[in-house]
Amino acid sequence: MGGEVVENAAFLWRSPAPSRVRFFAWLLTLGRIHTRDNLLKKHIVELQSAGCPECGVSLETPDHLIFGCPFARAFWCSLRLSTSGASVRAMHLFDASMAVGSASPHAFVQLCCWHLWKRRNAVVFRRETPSLNATLKACRDDAILWRGRFRSADRGHVDAWLMALRG
Ligand SMILES: [Zn+2]
Known part of the structure; x- marks a missing residue:
């Protein structure tokens, strides 16, 4: 238990992601983001409105949004990452090294989850049609903005991210 807390803390806080993204990732690992x-x-919503806004499954949960929804599965698949057995509570165990090697894989996962969430909100609040290419591009655009947040020795990690996100 102690080990898991420490591992999770490293996933969450030793990351060059902006604080709002780390805070989101923390809520996500607790299952507390505002999914239906x-x-x-x-x-705040009734049972009949608690389904996934994209695929219509009867209950939208954080795990569904990040790993279970067909859109999320296609997203991770485009990065050559398997979501089999993945869960938001064990997010620190979700291994993105198949996509980005040793280039800050935890922060990469945070970037990806953040954009799956933002895309979901664009569907809910702006009635946008989910697009895999637009989501990958949003990740790339943010990765470039985050480059200055890395220690100078690690800034090349962003290049590995951009390769993985090229779609
Ligand atoms: Zn869904």
């Missing part, structure tokens, strides 16, 4: 299952628990 959590809105249902807070009586």
Whole structure:
């Protein structure tokens, strides 16, 4: 248990991601982002409106949004990453090294989850059609913005990310 907390903390906080993204990742690992299952628990939505806004599965959960939804699966698949057995609570165990090697794979996962969330919100609030290419491009654009947040010796990690995200 202690080991898991420490590992999770390293995943969350030893990352060059902006603080809002790390905060989002922290809520995500607790299962507390505002997916519809959590809105249902807070009586903000009714059961009949608690489904996934994209694929229509009856309950939208953080795990569904990040790993289970067909859009999310296609996204990770485009990065050559398997979501088999993955869960948001064990996000620190989700291994992105198949996509980016040793180029800050945890921060890369945070970037990807952040954009899966932003794309979901674009679908819900702006009625946008989810597009895999647009999501990959949003990740690339943000990766470039994050470059200055890396230690200078690690800035090349962003190039590995851009290769993985080229779609
Ligand atoms: Zn779905």
